[in-house]
Amino acid sequence: MALLKLEDIHHSYKMGQINVDVLKGIDIHISRGEFVSIMGPSGSGKSTLLNILGCLDIATRGTYEIDGNRIEKLSDSRLADIRNEFLGFVFQHFHLLSHLNARENVELPLIYRGMWGNDRKRKATEALEIVGLGDRLHHLPSQLSGGEKQRVAIARAITMEPAVVLADEPTGALDSHSSNNIMRIFKKLNKELGMTIVQVTHDYEVSLHGQKTYHILDGVIERIENVESGGGV
Amino acid sequence: MENSKKRGSFLVRWWFTAKMALHGIVANPLRSALTILGVAIGVASVVSLMGIGEGARRAVVEQFESLGANVITITAHDPSVEFDTEYHEELIERVVGLEAATPVVSDKASLKWRRTRGRVDFLGVNNQFPFIRDHELASGHFFTSLHVKQRSPVVVLGYNVAISLLGGRNPVGKSITIDGNTYRIIGVLKEKGIGKAEDIDNKIVIPYTSALKISEKRKVDAIWAKAASKIEADLAIVQLGRIFKRKLGLDQKAPNFASAKEGEEEGGKEGGEENKGSVKPVPKEPDSPRPTLPSSGDNLITITSLNKLVQEADKANRVMTLLLGGIAAVSLLVGGLGIMNIMLVSVTERRTEIGVRRALGAKQTDLLLQFLLEALYVSIIGSIAGIAAGIWGLDIFENQGFQTAVSFSAIKIATVVALSSGLVFGVYPAISASSVPPVEALRSQ
Ligand SMILES: Nc1ncnc2c1ncn2[C@@H]1O[C@H](COP(=O)(O)OP(=O)(O)OP(=O)(O)O)[C@@H](O)[C@H]1O
Ligand SMILES: [Mg+2]
Numbered sequence: 001m002a003l004l005k006l007e008d009i010h011h012s013y014k015m016g017q018i019n020v021d022v023l024k025g026i027d028i029h030i031s032r033g034e035f036v037s038i039m040g041p042s043g044s045g046k047s048t049l050l051n052i053l054g055c056l057d058i059a060t061r062g063t064y065e066i067d068g069n070r071i072e073k074l075s076d077s078r079l080a081d082i083r084n085e086f087l088g089f090v091f092q093h094f095h096l097l098s099h100l101n102a103r104e105n106v107e108l109p110l111i112y113r114g115m116w117g118n119d120r121k122r123k124a125t126e127a128l129e130i131v132g133l134g135d136r137l138h139h140l141p142s143q144l145s146g147g148e149k150q151r152v153a154i155a156r157a158i159t160m161e162p163a164v165v166l167a168d169e170p171t172g173a174l175d176s177h178s179s180n181n182i183m184r185i186f187k188k189l190n191k192e193l194g195m196t197i198v199q200v201t202h203d204y205e206v207s208l209h210g211q212k213t214y215h216i217l218d219g220v221i222e223r224i225e226n227v228e229s230g231g232g233v
Numbered sequence: 234m235e236n237s238k239k240r241g242s243f244l245v246r247w248w249f250t251a252k253m254a255l256h257g258i259v260a261n262p263l264r265s266a267l268t269i270l271g272v273a274i275g276v277a278s279v280v281s282l283m284g285i286g287e288g289a290r291r292a293v294v295e296q297f298e299s300l301g302a303n304v305i306t307i308t309a310h311d312p313s314v315e316f317d318t319e320y321h322e323e324l325i326e327r328v329v330g331l332e333a334a335t336p337v338v339s340d341k342a343s344l345k346w347r348r349t350r351g352r353v354d355f356l357g358v359n360n361q362f363p364f365i366r367d368h369e370l371a372s373g374h375f376f377t378s379l380h381v382k383q384r385s386p387v388v389v390l391g392y393n394v395a396i397s398l399l400g401g402r403n404p405v406g407k408s409i410t411i412d413g414n415t416y417r418i419i420g421v422l423k424e425k426g427i428g429k430a431e432d433i434d435n436k437i438v439i440p441y442t443s444a445l446k447i448s449e450k451r452k453v454d455a456i457w458a459k460a461a462s463k464i465e466a467d468l469a470i471v472q473l474g475r476i477f478k479r480k481l482g483l484d485q486k487a488p489n490f491a492s493a494k495e496g497e498e499e500g501g502k503e504g505g506e507e508n509k510g511s512v513k514p515v516p517k518e519p520d521s522p523r524p525t526l527p528s529s530g531d532n533l534i535t536i537t538s539l540n541k542l543v544q545e546a547d548k549a550n551r552v553m554t555l556l557l558g559g560i561a562a563v564s565l566l567v568g569g570l571g572i573m574n575i576m577l578v579s580v581t582e583r584r585t586e587i588g589v590r591r592a593l594g595a596k597q598t599d600l601l602l603q604f605l606l607e608a609l610y611v612s613i614i615g616s617i618a619g620i621a622a623g624i625w626g627l628d629i630f631e632n633q634g635f636q637t638a639v640s641f642s643a644i645k646i647a648t649v650v651a652l653s654s655g656l657v658f659g660v661y662p663a664i665s666a667s668s669v670p671p672v673e674a675l676r677s678q
Contacts, residue, residue: 084594114242
C-alpha cells in the first residue's frame with residue numbers, strides 16, 4: 001500500500017481576478033522506503049507539488065492520503081503535528097535560525113514535540129552524528145560552510161525520525177563535492193533507516209541517486225523514469 | 234502515560250516559546266531598547282505627574298487641616314463692620330452647633346529677650362484657641378479665661394520662636410518683653426510645620442485683651458468659631474449668613490458670603506448683580522497665608538468654612554491629578570503604538586523564520602504566544618524601567634522643595650495600562666504572524 005497517495009491533484013494560485021493553474025491532475029503513489037526524485041523545468045510546479053506533499057499547502061482539488069489518512073480534512077493543528085512527527089523538511093537555502101547553534105537548530109522539532117532537555121539534546125546530537133557533524137554541535141550557522149549548513153538542516157529534518165524526508169533542491173546551493181556528500185547521506189537514510197525520500201532537483205546527476213524520477217512538465221507528469229541501479233557514488 | 238507526556242509537551246513548548254520570544258528582543262538590542270524607552274517614558278510620566286498632582290493635593294489638604302477641624306472664620310474687611318469683643322459669645326448662643334469661638338487680633342510687636350531684639354507676629358485670642366485650632370502644647374499650659382479677663386501679661390510661644398530664643402531649653406517660667414511690657418512665658422505650642430496653620434510656629438500668642446491694647450484697638454476684625462461636626466459647620470454658615478445679612482442689611486453695600494455654597498446662593502439671591510461679580514473664588518494656592526483674604530474691597534465680611542475649602546481644593550486637585558494622568562496616559566498610548574510598530578516590522582522580517590517553524594511542527598498558537606510574549610516583555614521591562622524612572626523623577630522634584638507622593642494607584646494604573654497596551658498592541662502583529670499560511674511564509678524571500 002502506498003504511504004503517500006496523490007490522486008488527481010489540481011492546484012491553482014489566485015492572482016487577483018485570475019486563477020493560475022499550476023498543477024493539472026497529478027497522480028503519484030509513493031511507497032514506504034522509496035527514494036523518489038522530481039524533475040522538470042522551472043515553473044513547472046515542482047515546489048508546489050512538494051509543498052502539498054509536505055502538508056504546507058492544501059491542493060485546490062484532488063485527494064492526498066498519508067498512510068490512509070485524508071489530509072484535506074485535517075485542522076491546522078493536526079497538520080502541524082503531522083509535519084512535526086511524520087515529515088522532515090530540507091530546503092534549498094537551509095533556513096537555519098541564525099541565533100541558534102547547530103544543535104539548538106536540530107532541537108527545534110523536538111521542542112515542538114515537547115521533549116525534555118536531556119533526551120532532546122541526546123537525540124539532536126545523534127542526528128548530527130548521522131550527518132557527520134558530531135564535532136560541530138555548538139557552531140552557529142554563520143560559522144558553518146554551505147555544505148555543513150545543509151547537513152545541519154538534514155539533521156533537523158531527521159531528528160524526529162520521520163517516515164518521509166522532503167527536500168526541495170537540497171543541493172541547489174552547493175558545489176558538486178558537497179552535493180555528493182548530501183546524496184550519500186540521503187542514501188544512507190534511505191537504506192539504513194528506511195526513510196522515504198522525495199527530492200526535487202534540477203540536476204540529472206542528482207536525480208539518479210533515487211530509484212524513480214517523476215518528470216513534470218507544465219503541471220502534469222510527463223513520464224516516470226525508473227533508475228536502473230538506484231544510483232552510483 | 235499519554236497524559237503526562239502531553240502535559241510535559243505543553244510545558245516544554247511554552248517554556249521554549251517564552252525563551253525564543255526573549256531571543257527576539259535580544260536579537261535587536263537597539264530597536265528593542267528604543268521601544269522599551271517609549272513605554273518607559275509613558276509609565277514614568279504617569280507615575281511622576283500623578284505623583285506631583287497627588288503631592289500638591291496632599292499639601293493643600295494638610296495646609297487646611299492644620300487650621301483645625303470644622304473651623305469657621307468670620308472676617309470683617311471694613312472698620313465699619315468690626316466686631317465687639319463680646320460678639321463671639323452672642324454668636325455661640327444664637328448659632329446652633331457652634332461649640333467655641335474666639336475673637337482674633339493679629340499684629341506685629343517688638344520683642345526683647347535678654348540681648349535679642351526683634352519684631353514678631355502676635356496673635357490675640359481667648360483661652361479656646363487650642364481647642365479651636367486642634368493645637369496642643371509642647372510644654373507648659375495655655376492661658377485661662379481668667380488670664381484673658383484680667384488682661385494678664387502672659388504669652389505662649391510658637392515652636393520656632395521658643396527654639397530661636399532659648400535654644401533647646403524650656404522657656405516656661407521665663408519672661409520676655411513685648412512692646413516694652415514684661416510678659417511671663419507660660420507655654421510653648423507644638424510644632425505644626427513650615428507654613429502650616431498660618432505660620433503659627435513663628436508667632437506668639439497672647440490674650441486678645443492684651444493684644445487689643447498693644448495694637449490700640451477696641452474692636453476685632455475676625456472671629457474663629459468651631460462647630461461640633463462637618464454638618465453643623467455647614468448649617469452654622471447658613472445661619473451666620475442670615476445673621477450678618479440682617480445685621481448689615483441697611484448698609485449701602487451688601488455683605489458677601491463667599492466660599493460656602495450656601496453663602497454663595499444667598500449672596501446671589503439677595504445681593505443681586507453687584508454681588509455676583511464679587512463672589513470670592515476659593516483660594517487654591519497652598520502657600521496663600523489666609524484662605525479668607527478678600528479679593529476686592531466690595532466684601533465687607535467673609536464667612537468661610539475650612540471644610541468647604543478643603544473639599545473644593547481637594548476636588549480641584551483630584552481633577553488636576555487625573556488630568557495630568559490623562560496627559561501622561563497619552564504618552565503611554567504612544568509607547569503602545571511603538572510596540573505595535575516594531576512588532577509588525579519584526580513579523581514581516583521574520584516571515585521565513587515563521588515558515589520554518591511551521592514546517593517543523595509549530596502550531597498557530599505557538600507563534601501567537603511567541604510574538605505576544607515578545608510584545609509583553611517589552612511592556613514589562615518598559616513598566617519596570619518607567620516606574621523606577623518615575624520615582625527617581627519624583628525624588629528630584631522632592632529635592633527641589635515640592636511635595637510629591639509616590640502614589641501606589643498611579644503605579645498600578647501605569648503598569649496595568651502599559652501591560653494591557655502591550656497585549657492590545659501585540660495581539661494584531663501576533664495574529665498576523667500566526668495566520669500566515671506556511672507556504673507563503675516560506676516563499677517570502
Ligand atoms: N503564491 C503564488 N502566487 C501566484 N503564483 C504562484 C505562487 N507560487 C507559485 N506560483 C506560480 O506557480 C508556478 C509554479 O511554481 P513552483 O514554485 O511550483 O515552480 P518550480 O517548478 O518549483 O520552479 P523552480 O524550479 O524555479 O523552483 C510558477 O509559474 C509560479 O509563478
Ligand atoms: Mg521550486
